[in-house]
Amino acid sequence: MLQQFRQSVYDLIVETSTNLPGDVRRAIRKAREHEDAATRSGLSLSTIAQNIEMAEHNVSPICQDTGMPTFIVHTPVGANQIQMRKDILDAVRQATIDGKLRTNSVDSLTGGNTGDNLGPGTPVIHFEQWESEEIEVKLILKGGGCENKNIQYSLPAEIEGLGKAGRDLDGIRKCILHAVYQAQGQGCSAGFIGVGIGGDRTTGYELAKHQLFRKVEDENPIAELAQLEDYIMKSANQLGIGTMGFGGEVTLLGCKIGVNNRLPASFFVSVAYNCWAFRRQGVRLNGDTGAHLSWLYERGTDIKMDEQSKETVTEVAASQEEANRKSSRQVVLTTPISEEDIRSLQVGDVVIINGEMHTGRDALHKYLMDHDCPVDLNGAVLYHCGPVMLKDEEGWHVKAAGPTTSIREEPYQGDIMKKFGIRAVIGKGGMGAKTLAALQEHGGVYLNAIGGAAQYYAECIKHVNGVDYMEFGIPEAMWHLQVEGFAAIVTMDSHGNSLHRDVDKSSFEKLEQFRDPVFK
Numbered sequence: 156m157l158q159q160f161r162q163s164v165y166d167l168i169v170e171t172s173t174n175l176p177g178d179v180r181r182a183i184r185k186a187r188e189h190e191d192a193a194t195r196s197g198l199s200l201s202t203i204a205q206n207i208e209m210a211e212h213n214v215s216p217i218c219q220d221t222g223m224p225t226f227i228v229h230t231p232v233g234a235n236q237i238q239m240r241k242d243i244l245d246a247v248r249q250a251t252i253d254g255k256l257r258t259n260s261v262d263s264l265t266g267g268n269t270g271d272n273l274g275p276g277t278p279v280i281h282f283e284q285w286e287s288e289e290i291e292v293k294l295i296l297k298g299g300g301c302e303n304k305n306i307q308y309s310l311p312a313e314i315e316g317l318g319k320a321g322r323d324l325d326g327i328r329k330c331i332l333h334a335v336y337q338a339q340g341q342g343c344s345a346g347f348i349g350v351g352i353g354g355d356r357t358t359g360y361e362l363a364k365h366q367l368f369r370k371v372e373d374e375n376p377i378a379e380l381a382q383l384e385d386y387i388m389k390s391a392n393q394l395g396i397g398t399m400g401f402g403g404e405v406t407l408l409g410c411k412i413g414v415n416n417r418l419p420a421s422f423f424v425s426v427a428y429n430c431w432a433f434r435r436q437g438v439r440l441n442g443d444t445g446a447h448l449s450w451l452y453e454r455g456t457d458i459k460m461d462e463q464s465k466e467t468v469t470e471v472a473a474s475q476e477e478a479n480r481k482s483s484r485q486v487v488l489t490t491p492i493s494e495e496d497i498r499s500l501q502v503g504d505v506v507i508i509n510g511e512m513h514t515g516r517d518a519l520h521k522y523l524m525d526h527d528c529p530v531d532l533n534g535a536v537l538y539h540c541g542p543v544m545l546k547d548e549e550g551w552h553v554k555a556a557g558p559t560t561s562i563r564e565e566p567y568q569g570d571i572m573k574k575f576g577i578r579a580v581i582g583k584g585g586m587g588a589k590t591l592a593a594l595q596e597h598g599g600v601y602l603n604a605i606g607g608a609a610q611y612y613a614e615c616i617k618h619v620n621g622v623d624y625m626e627f628g629i630p631e632a633m634w635h636l637q638v639e640g641f642a643a644i645v646t647m648d649s650h651g652n653s654l655h656r657d658v659d660k661s662s663f664e665k666l667e668q669f670r671d672p673v674f675k
């Protein structure tokens with residue numbers, strides 16, 4: 156009997172969620188070498204590096220969005236997969252109770268959160284037999300924000316900025332470059348992509364996701380794909396999107412391409428985009444007992460992230476001399492914030508917030524359009540965040556609390572700010588023209604926090620003052636949080652400026668330079 160299987164799967168979940176593997180860490184370290192440490196992207200990478208270390212130390216989620224847990228299990232012939240499935244579900248439930256996974260399973264019709272990550276279709280478990288005596292379990296925790304940036308092309312196609320893409324290697328090249336461009340910073344760049352050429356719509360995406368299980372430093376066994384991977388790495392890193400879409404030298408950390416046969420009528424190129432918080436790990440287990448034998452990917456523990464410069468957004472901003480050098484200011488604000496203070500902010504300023512802020516994301520924005528709010532939001536700061544929270548005798552505690560992708564709230568944001576008097580919105584990836592116009596009209600600002608830095612921000616939250624709308628589930632509830640020294644960068648101001656609009660435009664111009672055929 157597999158007495159130890161459940162425990163081994165639990166340990167795998169904890170390791171995957173909290174300790175970024177060695178190859179991913181090395182890729183991020185390399186990115187830091189290529190980025191000027193005093194730039195916005197450089198500072199964000201320092202924050203990311205610090206967050207990776209904090210997550211390992213705290214044994215808490217690297218990012219609050221622990222994604223759709225997806226297991227790929229290889230078993231000896233004849234193993235009891237029914238029992239193994241039960242054990243995996245138990246391990247997922249326990250990891251959720253322990254705050255290693257966020258409650259991420261939402262009923263698509265009612266919006267109800269199951270609270271334990273179990274429900275129709277969640278988690279995802281694939282079984283396959285193999286002729287080995289051992290069990291192998293691989294796990295990827297890919298968050299929703301980067302999942303939203305996955306994209307599938309059907310060739311031939313007209314690709315925005317790049318022109319005609321035919322059913323050949325050069326057409327594939329154009330799809331992949333466009334996939335990186337369209338993600339901008341919204342999937343928490345710098346990212347990793349898995350590409351699936353061929354298959355049908357379903358298996359194409361599956362192949363793309365499977366490429367993410369390759370090691371970052373491996374080499375593609377198919378010569379022309381190895382060449383394409385190299386080309387994409389070089390070219391995509393010239394797009395200038397940078398960390399979190401702040402502009403910079405490093406946009407892509409890895410590119411892995413696989414190929415399947417296709418139908419004569421179809422030619423899909425499917426791209427799975429994974430954020431820098433690229434959480435995947437695997438184990439080999441004893442086939443009789445389920446006991447742990449080895450990790451499949453080098454553990455992160457030996458690859459230290461904090462040997463390089465330790466300056467983070469807060470620390471550098473704290474030094475006025477540094478701030479002058481970057482021609483940006485550091486502004487400390489205490490909530491509630493006045494319209495005058497908000498109108499004095501400019502794109503590029505680093506804002507340090509003290510006081511109370513309120514979380515709100517998809518369910519809350521829709522709700523507030525035609526309902527009142529239980530708290531006074533005049534001069535308030537609204538944080539696009541779905542945290543990991545745990546409750547004990549003393550009350551609620553924040554276990555992880557980074558920002559979520561703001562653009563989903565674009566239809567509502569301007570109206571909500573005006574209706575309730577909200578002065579600042581914190582999120583990541585930026586917002587669109589409608590919100591930018593509202594910021595100007597009403598006197599508001601958009602602050603970009605570092606996506607995925609869930610431990611870094613959790614540490615700024617000193618107390619949970621209360622919560623409303625628990626019926627939306629933990630990630631979607633409105634949490635009232637007391638913060639100290641919460642740092643974020645002004646990327647959209649009340650004067651009509653948007654860093655996101657500028658980086659999108661300049662990266663599109665760079666994309667257009669890759670129009671000419673490369674692979675004949």
Ligand SMILES: O=C(O)C[C@H](O)C(=O)O
Pocket residue numbers: 219220298299300301341342540541557558559560606
């Ligand atoms: O759901 C979240 O907390 C974040 C999400 O992964 C996102 O990137 O928007």
Ligand code: SF4
Pocket residue numbers: 218219220221297298299300301341342343430431432557558559560606607608
């Ligand atoms: S917030 Fe960013 S780092 Fe976290 S899962 Fe979403 S895309 Fe990934």
